[in-house]
Amino acid sequence: MTSRFMKLFSAAILFVFLAGTLAFAAPPIKVGALFSVSGPAAFLGEPERNTAQMVVDEINKAGGVKGRKLELIVIDTQGDPAKAVQGANKLIKDDKVSAIIGPSTTGDSMAIIPVVEKAGIPLISCAAGSKITEPVKKWVFKTAQNDALAVARIYEYLQAKKINKLAILTVSDGFGSSGREQLVAHAKEYGMEILSNETYGPKDTDMTAQLTKIRAGGAQAIICWGTNPGPAVVARNVKQLGIKLPLFMSHGVSSKKFIELAGDAAEGIMLPSGRVIVANQLPKSDPQKKALLSYVTGYKKVYKVEGDHFGGHAWDAMMLLKSAIEKAGDSPAAIRDQLEKTEKFAGIGGTFSYSAKDHAGLNKDAFVVVEIKKGDWKLVK
Amino acid sequence: MDNTSQFVQYVLSGLSNGAIYALIGFGFAIIHNATGIINFAQGEFVMLGGMSTIFILSFLSLPLVPAIVLAIIFSTLVGIIFERLAIRPLKNATPLSLVIITIGASIFIRGAAMLIWGKDTHALPAFSGNNPLYISGATIMPQHLWIFGITILIIIANKLFFSYSIIGKAMRACAYNAHAASLVGIDVKIMVLLSFVVSAAIGSMAGIIIAPLTMTAYDVGVMLGIKGFCAVIIGGMSSGLGTVLGGLLIGLLESLGAGYISASYKDAVAFIILLLILFIRPEGLFKQKETQRV
Numbered sequence: 047m048t049s050r051f052m053k054l055f056s057a058a059i060l061f062v063f064l065a066g067t068l069a070f071a072a073p074p075i076k077v078g079a080l081f082s083v084s085g086p087a088a089f090l091g092e093p094e095r096n097t098a099q100m101v102v103d104e105i106n107k108a109g110g111v112k113g114r115k116l117e118l119i120v121i122d123t124q125g126d127p128a129k130a131v132q133g134a135n136k137l138i139k140d141d142k143v144s145a146i147i148g149p150s151t152t153g154d155s156m157a158i159i160p161v162v163e164k165a166g167i168p169l170i171s172c173a174a175g176s177k178i179t180e181p182v183k184k185w186v187f188k189t190a191q192n193d194a195l196a197v198a199r200i201y202e203y204l205q206a207k208k209i210n211k212l213a214i215l216t217v218s219d220g221f222g223s224s225g226r227e228q229l230v231a232h233a234k235e236y237g238m239e240i241l242s243n244e245t246y247g248p249k250d251t252d253m254t255a256q257l258t259k260i261r262a263g264g265a266q267a268i269i270c271w272g273t274n275p276g277p278a279v280v281a282r283n284v285k286q287l288g289i290k291l292p293l294f295m296s297h298g299v300s301s302k303k304f305i306e307l308a309g310d311a312a313e314g315i316m317l318p319s320g321r322v323i324v325a326n327q328l329p330k331s332d333p334q335k336k337a338l339l340s341y342v343t344g345y346k347k348v349y350k351v352e353g354d355h356f357g358g359h360a361w362d363a364m365m366l367l368k369s370a371i372e373k374a375g376d377s378p379a380a381i382r383d384q385l386e387k388t389e390k391f392a393g394i395g396g397t398f399s400y401s402a403k404d405h406a407g408l409n410k411d412a413f414v415v416v417e418i419k420k421g422d423w424k425l426v427k
Numbered sequence: 428m429d430n431t432s433q434f435v436q437y438v439l440s441g442l443s444n445g446a447i448y449a450l451i452g453f454g455f456a457i458i459h460n461a462t463g464i465i466n467f468a469q470g471e472f473v474m475l476g477g478m479s480t481i482f483i484l485s486f487l488s489l490p491l492v493p494a495i496v497l498a499i500i501f502s503t504l505v506g507i508i509f510e511r512l513a514i515r516p517l518k519n520a521t522p523l524s525l526v527i528i529t530i531g532a533s534i535f536i537r538g539a540a541m542l543i544w545g546k547d548t549h550a551l552p553a554f555s556g557n558n559p560l561y562i563s564g565a566t567i568m569p570q571h572l573w574i575f576g577i578t579i580l581i582i583i584a585n586k587l588f589f590s591y592s593i594i595g596k597a598m599r600a601c602a603y604n605a606h607a608a609s610l611v612g613i614d615v616k617i618m619v620l621l622s623f624v625v626s627a628a629i630g631s632m633a634g635i636i637i638a639p640l641t642m643t644a645y646d647v648g649v650m651l652g653i654k655g656f657c658a659v660i661i662g663g664m665s666s667g668l669g670t671v672l673g674g675l676l677i678g679l680l681e682s683l684g685a686g687y688i689s690a691s692y693k694d695a696v697a698f699i700i701l702l703l704i705l706f707i708r709p710e711g712l713f714k715q716k717e718t719q720r721v
Binding site for chain 1: 430433437561568637644693
């Protein structure tokens with residue numbers, strides 16, 4: 047008898063307690079996040095997850111969006127499209143999220159596009175592949191810069207320097223082949239002539255053969271397109287061979303790791319890059335400066351390491367979402383419509399202006415040209 | 428730059444890569460010559476050498492030489508543990524099962540390295556500076572001279588050890604016939620263990636001297652291991668000149684192929700040679716047939 051009473055009593059207390067909290071706060075707005083926190087693309091997913099969490103904590107600390115807290119539900123895709131699809135389904139069906147940010151990789155993003163399109167949930171991808179938003183999909187946006195913009199930025203710089211005979215050396219993986227396609231496709235438009243077109247394997251440790259061939263080819267500059275560690279080997283080999291041609295890299299190496307790996311050989315190399323790494327050197331008139339400094343100092347304070355471009359993509363996605371919810375409320379359809387109206391949103395990756403025809407939102411001003419000087423980045427004006 | 432110096436550059440690049448392949452090939456040869464198995468975890472010793480040197484340098488902040496010595500000792504210990512835990516307990520296993528075990532061990536060591544040291548690539552400082560040396564219009568790094576020098580030293584030491592020392596001869600005896608060797612009083616188990624010690628030490632040495640040039644990460648062992656394997660197959664599993672020539676041949680063909688045909692086929696070169704050798708002369712290019720030796 048007593049034990050039955052106790053059970054009833056505690057159930058009653060529990061009910062009162064729960065009902066009390068429910069009555070006090072409006073339910074949080076749920077935002078789903080798919081990031082490759084582990085696996086081969088963890089270098090993308092980890093800073094993205096960290097950044098998204100940091101942004102959500104900051105928003106909630108400041109009182110949430112229109113008085114309602116945000117709740118971030120992160121699922122690790124491990125860089126596996128099958129897991130990304132499972133995760134997207136779970137977020138939409140079980141958690142009933144209002145919007146999804148991520149995934150980190152182009153493969154994961156392409157895999158979940160049919161899922162979000164069918165369910166009618168806005169997606170802001172943090173991956174770079176241009177096919178994510180070309181052709182435009184109704185519910186899909188993205189924040190990472192297209193490779194074509196980086197190519198346009200380098201070509202514009204070369205044009206100004208009156209260099210038009212090029213050698214390109216690209217890695218034979220997804221990033222390198224996309225870069226190679228863009229470099230070749232846009233060459234004519236900027237009056238560039240590609241005299242040598244060489245490739246190397248992602249695991250190659252010696253590129254002297256390719257570079258020797260390039261030297262004999264008569265180019266005025268070398269453009270290398272890859273992600274670490276290959277470009278560092280290229281930089282070292284260029285120095286070893288005593289090649290005096292200006293060397294350009296892609297935005298794929300715009301992290302301190304590259305300077306560390308290439309050592310002295312990094313000196314004088316130029317590359318197109320997002321503004322994060324030169325946030326402090328930007329002129330005050332730069333519209334992105336405020337967002338950049340807030341992200342860089344915030345990230346350093348919370349995680350004790352430098353924030354990077356990848357985290358920046360998540361920052362942009364989260365902030366774009368926040369301002370859309372602020373204006374339009376938390377229904378998925380209203381968020382989508384509001385996102386499409388985004389104009390001149392100064393974020394980390396660039397200044398975004400979405401429209402019905404453009405869900406990538408950036409132009410080549412998203413990149414600046416930086417040069418490596420004394421082991422650090424220097425903004426080239 | 429004229430055609431001659433271009434050619435000289437291809438040859439120099441090829442030879443320097445070839446020397447690396449040869450050195451890694453040695454590790455395969457030594458274990459094979461003592462136990463009759465092919466140790467596919469050989470590439471992981473190469474990785475362990477480079478990665479543990481970098482780890483010791485940055486975390487214990489020791490000077491380079493003690494760091495290298497410690498790294499070799501560490502990799503050798505891993506070799507000993509590997510032999511004791513994974514090879515010795517299987518008393519009557521066929522060579523094929525042992526080979527498969529070594530593949531498993533290589534995946535395990537690689538995974539452990541990834542968890543401990545992360546996925547980043549690291550660079551080791553060069554032993555004697557980064558200023559290239561010029562040889563008739565072509566260039567070479569001082570580090571390449573270290574690689575050539577250490578490879579030559581190891582070849583000589585190997586030759587002396589296996590041909591003249593009693594332990595080296597005992598190890599060879601075990602490879603020819605373990606049962607007969609044990610009958611004449613050779614402790615086969617010790618000899619097998621010793622072969623793992625020597626090849627882990629050589630493998631890690633190779634990993635350390637190439638790390639300033641090629642940089643290192645948890646997964647460098649795979650490709651380097653395969654290239655070393657090709658070198659030793661061409662050399663007919665000898666721990667002598669055959670493997671050196673095999674390594675240099677692969678290095679040269681890779682470099683000339685990348686220079687005059689296309690760099691896209693660089694890795695394919697080694698594998699095409701490997702297949703050709705296995706089809707046409709499985710005993711290796713430079714080795715006489717086994718039956719003639721006995």
